[in-house]
Amino acid sequence: MAEDVTVKVDNLTFTYERGPLALQNVTFEVKKGEILGVLGANGAGKTSLCFHLNGIIPTVYAGTEKGRVTLCGLDPWDTPILEMSQKACMVLQDPETQFTTTDVESELAFGPANLAVEREEIFRRAAWAAEVCGITGLEERKPQELSGGQKQRVALAAGLTMLPEVLILDEPTSQLDPVGTGEVFDVVNHLADTENMTILITSHKTDEVARLADKVLVLNEGKVVEFGPPREVFEKTQLLDSIGVNPPSVTSLTSKLADKIPGLKERYEKVGGIPLTVDEAESFLRKSLDEGVIKIDWKSPPSAPSTSEEVVLEMDDVTFTYPARIPVTALKNINLQVHRGEYIAIIGQNGSGKTTLVKHFLGLLEASEGVVRIEGEDASELTVGSIAKSISLILQNPDYQLFSISVEKELEFGPRNLGLSEEEIKQRVDNAMDEVGLEDVRDIFPFRLSFGDRRKVAAAAGIAMDPEILILDEPTTAQDFEGRHVLCQIASRMRNQGKTIIMISHDMDLVATYADRLVIMSDARIIADGPKREVFGMLDVLKQADLKPPQITQLCQRLTDYGIEENLVTVDEMVSIFKAGGA
């Protein structure tokens, strides 16, 4: 029925005032109480779409629109944002800038206060919203005292106090660690179940979206590529891969197996569709194995490349405490040896000490106890500038370093500080630009580039220093599928040239694909350190750090009784061990 439709987008085409065509002929509907997942590579138009629904376009961003948008019967282009904001609440990806006031209580009250809601009512709504989002008791806290997950839940609660009918979440978890992500998705689930809210969620975490969404909308370059129930959409794995949206690993696995083994496709269609979760994949594979449709022909996965014995970085019983009013011990008794040519991933939740550890290797921090050695020398005696010649750290936030008038000048900055000749500088800059793929934006002011591109500029700046050791800090934050891999592939190439790579991440799939050795940190200590396949098997250790192995590995661990001997980590590895059963 037409009354049931909460959100209706009809042939929407939108061009920003400053030029870019953001959306083309987008058409879809969302019924009341439904959850719509919106997927697409960065720049596909997801955020523009979200802004259309709550009135940010046209109130904050101007442009020309063709077509119609209707939300709860209102047209954002005709309705003042005052009314639109009472219908739709939005949560954005950056936990920091959504917090507009100075403490949680004011934040929750901000929305209704702006609408001149009466005091007692504001308190009632705030208490309800806080409870739903699990943040009761945090009212007096200031934003700098909250974790990322907590801040996002506050943002959610602050939106809920306006009693909206529609919840719009634009990549709410892309800057959070797994714990924070879990917290946010729990709240979203709860809201969907109990409050019957209509929810629109944009994300790159396709496995979460697959479980949660009633319908999925896939965008590419502003156009709708797919719209339908998750099972239908995710089945088209090749299409999704081609536009930079990666389906859940188990779905890709099943799809590739179906290509290899005739008859498999009909089997999963019979049971309701392609598996989207590990549980579904497990039961599907079990049945197929039991019925002899497929067989496992075990092949050991390729072993990790051997590394030299030479220790390039070492931490010898290092403890570090941040001096502050209340001192915080960020590292406790860390022992770590990094060999030349290794590709190590350090994983753990926010606050476990990963970045702190890595800063010691740059000379930014000095150990309170213990010794840090860089290529054999004691780090506390060395200047940061000289260490920078051998080690490069590529930070999470590129905006902390970009300041030059052009990409080229930006890349020149580092080598120039090292005192190299003009020729050498030019060569390094060209090389770095080539490696990262920034040749066409050579002369552009970095501020105008997209976040992903700015990331690449920062990476190129690090590479231009021609380091022996490259450290990547969370290359996945705010990146889409392709973006994550670009940085890691560059790192792989460098490793093949003999450099050593350390990557900090909590993206298990990425880590599984590229790293050889995993170091797990929790609560300022290292709780696991070894080859990745081994570490993925240490389930209790992973649990302690609130981490789960990649979907493929989880599947392997559940199917060990069928002859799987080692932990596999990528879809391709798993596809290669199955073959047709001949039954």
Added chain:
Amino acid sequence: MAFEYVKKDTPLDRMNPLVKLLYMALALLLVIQVWNVESISLLIIWIAIATAWWIVGKVELRSLGFLLKLLTFLFVFLFIVQGLTYRFGDQTVIFKFFHWPIIDQSTGLEVTNYGEMTVGGILYGLLIALRVVSVVTVIPIFTMTSSIAHITASFAKIRVPQKMAFMFMTAFRFVPLVQESMDNIIEAQKIRGFDLDQAGYVDKVRRAYIPIITPLLLLMFRRAMDLEVAINARAFGARKDRTYIQDMSFKARDYGGILVVFASFGLMMYLIYFESTFITWVYLTIIVGAIAGGIGMFASAIGLDVALQALNNFLLALPVLDVIGAYFNQYALLGYGAIIFVVFVLLIVIWFIRRRRRRRKRAKKK
């Protein structure tokens, strides 16, 4: 950090911020009416009252120390400049740095010498410094005992436009963020070989700040753009009659506060305008004189003054020092001019040594 609100359960916490705002306004009003050196005594009383407020509000004394440290440069500068140039007070010369006579054109006589530091000048410098301190000690009472949300609500009550009050709140909200970003930016540039710590002072100021300030500004612009989206999504500015959740009514304790503030101000006004005999200054000089006299008596009792005199004579006997030492007026300093000079020199030498001894790191071998 010095100005952040920390919640403590004190009467000041619960007091209406407007009362504290009033206090600040009256402090300003007071200091612009204070002109003469004798008023130093008044200001000391005012500052003592403010300190009492600090104690009641449990404001951390560390913040006061931090503030004063920031202002020391100013104060030292004031003392020196006023000491050398202010000629309306007590003309007793303490010491002479250099020779800069001012000649009266008509008589050809030396009117005064700007190389000489006078007691009157130093006292005048002290007066100005105390004027600053009088206002500065009242400010943390406002900022550290009221939460920003409460302050913003009080601004709204005195009809400050909604958007301006909000600007104030946003500024405070983002100060820790700016601080953090600044630290991160400095680190980020350090690891590209741009090490601010190792650069000299002049170098630092000159070329250092572009790679630091530019990303900071750009980052803040970006944040401002995001903030605009966030507040619009919550209907900011939609209605003129927005609600404030803080209780802005005036309670008994607020009236009490107002009373105390007006009483203190009233006392000051009375002392300035109606009390012609500078009673407080007289008391102050008596007290200071008594203390100084007491110390003097104690020193002579244990023979300290004899020892110091001997040391002074010895120093003056040294070939270089007698000329320079003579510059320090022997009479005002009780004849210890040479010792004072030597102490000066020692302090400067120690400062240099400390600078050089700052841990010099070496460059990496490979």
